[in-house]
Amino acid sequence: MIKRVMRKKIILLAAGAAILVLPVLVSNNYYLHVINLAGIYTLITIGLNLLSGYTGQVSMGQAGFFAVGTYVAGLLAINLNIPFWAAALAALVITAACGAIIAIPAMRLSGPYLVLATVGFGEIVRLVLLNWTPVTRGAAGLTGIPLPKFFTWQCSSESQFYYLIFSVVLLGTYIAYRLAHSKVGRTFAAIREDEVAAEAMGVRVSRYKTAAFILSAVYAGMAGVLYGVFSGVASPDNFTFDDSVTFLCMSVIGGNRSIAGAIVGSFMLTGMSEALRALQAYRLIIYGGVLIFTVIYMPQGLVGLAVTVRKAIKGGKDKPASAPAEGEWKP
Amino acid sequence: MQYLLNGLPIGAIYALVALSYSLIYAASGVLNWSQGDMVMLGAYIAFSLFQFFHVGFTLALLGSMFLVGAIGVVVQFCILRPLRKREAPPINVVIATLGVAIVSRNIALAIWGPEAQIFPSPVSSVPMTVGALSVTWQDLLIVFGAFCLMGVLHYLLKKTRKGKALRAVAQDRYAAILMGVDTNKSDALAFAASAALGAAAGILIAPVFFVTFNMGAGIGLKGFVAAVIGGLGNIPAAIAGGFFLGIVESLAGGLISSGYRDAITFTLLILVLWLRPSGLFLRKARQRA
Numbered sequence: 103m104i105k106r107v108m109r110k111k112i113i114l115l116a117a118g119a120a121i122l123v124l125p126v127l128v129s130n131n132y133y134l135h136v137i138n139l140a141g142i143y144t145l146i147t148i149g150l151n152l153l154s155g156y157t158g159q160v161s162m163g164q165a166g167f168f169a170v171g172t173y174v175a176g177l178l179a180i181n182l183n184i185p186f187w188a189a190a191l192a193a194l195v196i197t198a199a200c201g202a203i204i205a206i207p208a209m210r211l212s213g214p215y216l217v218l219a220t221v222g223f224g225e226i227v228r229l230v231l232l233n234w235t236p237v238t239r240g241a242a243g244l245t246g247i248p249l250p251k252f253f254t255w256q257c258s259s260e261s262q263f264y265y266l267i268f269s270v271v272l273l274g275t276y277i278a279y280r281l282a283h284s285k286v287g288r289t290f291a292a293i294r295e296d297e298v299a300a301e302a303m304g305v306r307v308s309r310y311k312t313a314a315f316i317l318s319a320v321y322a323g324m325a326g327v328l329y330g331v332f333s334g335v336a337s338p339d340n341f342t343f344d345d346s347v348t349f350l351c352m353s354v355i356g357g358n359r360s361i362a363g364a365i366v367g368s369f370m371l372t373g374m375s376e377a378l379r380a381l382q383a384y385r386l387i388i389y390g391g392v393l394i395f396t397v398i399y400m401p402q403g404l405v406g407l408a409v410t411v412r413k414a415i416k417g418g419k420d421k422p423a424s425a426p427a428e429g430e431w432k433p
Numbered sequence: 434m435q436y437l438l439n440g441l442p443i444g445a446i447y448a449l450v451a452l453s454y455s456l457i458y459a460a461s462g463v464l465n466w467s468q469g470d471m472v473m474l475g476a477y478i479a480f481s482l483f484q485f486f487h488v489g490f491t492l493a494l495l496g497s498m499f500l501v502g503a504i505g506v507v508v509q510f511c512i513l514r515p516l517r518k519r520e521a522p523p524i525n526v527v528i529a530t531l532g533v534a535i536v537s538r539n540i541a542l543a544i545w546g547p548e549a550q551i552f553p554s555p556v557s558s559v560p561m562t563v564g565a566l567s568v569t570w571q572d573l574l575i576v577f578g579a580f581c582l583m584g585v586l587h588y589l590l591k592k593t594r595k596g597k598a599l600r601a602v603a604q605d606r607y608a609a610i611l612m613g614v615d616t617n618k619s620d621a622l623a624f625a626a627s628a629a630l631g632a633a634a635g636i637l638i639a640p641v642f643f644v645t646f647n648m649g650a651g652i653g654l655k656g657f658v659a660a661v662i663g664g665l666g667n668i669p670a671a672i673a674g675g676f677f678l679g680i681v682e683s684l685a686g687g688l689i690s691s692g693y694r695d696a697i698t699f700t701l702l703i704l705v706l707w708l709r710p711s712g713l714f715l716r717k718a719r720q721r722a
Contacts, residue, residue, distance in 0.1 A: 213464075214464040218706065219706045225654075351528065397521065398515045
């Protein structure tokens with residue numbers, strides 16, 4: 103028992119040390135840039151996993167929350183020149199409100215209807231950003247979002263951004279992990295498995311669903327805040343339906359029923375789309391192919407696959423969770 | 434009044450696409466996100482038939498519908514069937530069809546390139562004026578073609594044996610299996626018919642818009658919106674939803690603001706979903722697991 107705890111601690115320490123020294127080892131700014139982007143996407147995907155993997159409410163409109171985060175914080179910083187943390191806080195409050203608003207119609211919907219409602223939300227956000235020119239500057243988008251500054255420490259280089267982004271990612275991962283392994287996480291799972299049964303057991307389904315939407319919105323909003331300061335510019339083109347789809351793919355390919363899956367999926371897809379850049383159009387053909395392959399052959403994502411493999415190696419008696427029941431055919 | 438009239442052809446297109454979504458959803462319970470890209474493929478294939486084989490418009494239409502229908506069967510066979518065998522959760526099926534959409538869009542990009550292609554209209558481009566209103570012949574052709582296709586679909590579903598099997602599966606999948614219906618075949622038929630309908634929509638709309646590799650995304654989404662606004666899984670409701678959406682868009686674009694046209698559409702969608710999830714033209718939602 104003690105040994106196991108020790109081992110876990112050592113692994114965590116090693117991971118922490120690796121995260122700390124990574125920018126020193128990776129001297130290439132381009133790689134660091136990609137890693138930073140992946141970190142930002144990780145936040146969105148963690149939120150999405152809480153919402154769709156745990157609670158079973160699929161969203162194809164996360165880019166909407168992402169956009170709201172970027173624009174609220176960016177506009178406050180540009181127009182009113184308020185400090186980074188205050189702008190971030192305001193952005194989180196507004197995205198949380200958006201999450202609560204979209205939760206109202208989502209409460210009564212499921213399956214394709216819910217998917218479409220979230221798509222509609224994402225598109226509405228993008229179209230408003232595009233057309234409400236006096237406030238959002240229309241298609242030109244935001245330029246010159248000021249660099250984040252904490253008292254005297256100004257964050258400007260890739261490695262400084264790395265520390266900023268990854269401290270948020272670590273915090274976000276920790277909160278999500280604790281939530282997922284608490285009563286709240288189990289309640290989310292109960293709603294996913296059977297809403298009616300959960301309700302009958304005394305779970306206030308609507309309250310928890312709203313909470314899940316707000317959580318995912320806040321994660322995406324925070325990612326948006328970081329994205330704004332990190333890239334310095336943002337336009338409605340950065341927040342399209344295709345981006346929402348990408349986030350969903352990260353979540354599903356990594357494995358949407360764990361927090362680790364969010365991290366794996368975000369890093370893998372971000373890395374893959376950068377690595378395949380040279381192939382241009384063929385890149386997305388491969389991307390789509392990987393997507394189809396994943397959902398057919400590893401429905402629990404990469405993390406689910408890893409768990410299955412580990413169980414098989416250990417020779418555990420319990421069958422792998424993702425294996426289909428043989429000989430049984432259901433339409 | 435002119436706006437109302439302008440909404441009809443685009444409404445007819447939405448109705449066709451909405452129909453294709455509804456048909457698949459009713460028959461196999463799948464939300465097929467690649468429908469929009471079938472529209473795009475239909476337009477491109479017809480364009481190529483036109484250019485390289487110099488076939489007539491009708492022949493291009495039929496050939497393209499046939500080819501895209503075959504693509505639909507391939508999608509059903511290679512993707513839906515293994516997913517069903519593994520009892521994949523519905524969202525994974527949706528994501529797989531998203532994968533199909535991404536793949537077909539980019540294959541089209543690789544084959545036909547990023548430039549928009551101009552599809553020649555088979556009819557005269559001089560608009561016809563009646564009083565204060567004007568319509569182009571192409572618009573008339575779209576509406577006429579859409580109604581013909583709906584008629585054919587109606588006939589196939591109501592009168593043929595395969596169509597009856599399809600409707601039986603839509604009504605109750607288990608019962609249909611017990612009655613000896615091969616659901617794999619009916620699924621394949623639904624995918625083929627839907628893909629062909631989408632392709633037809635693509636060819637009809639092609640002379641009005643340019644043919645581009647990403648034209649499917651917008652039309653597909655709008656078609657799906659129309660299907661849901663009308664009532665997903667029901668054929669008359671999908672048609673009504675299509676025309677309704679076309680007219681609303683035309684009015685919103687003309688009278689309020691063209692920039693906000695789509696935002697108005699989606700707001701309407703969310704309102705409908707919230708207040709009448711079963712759709713405007715259906716009495717109550719069909720329960721579906």
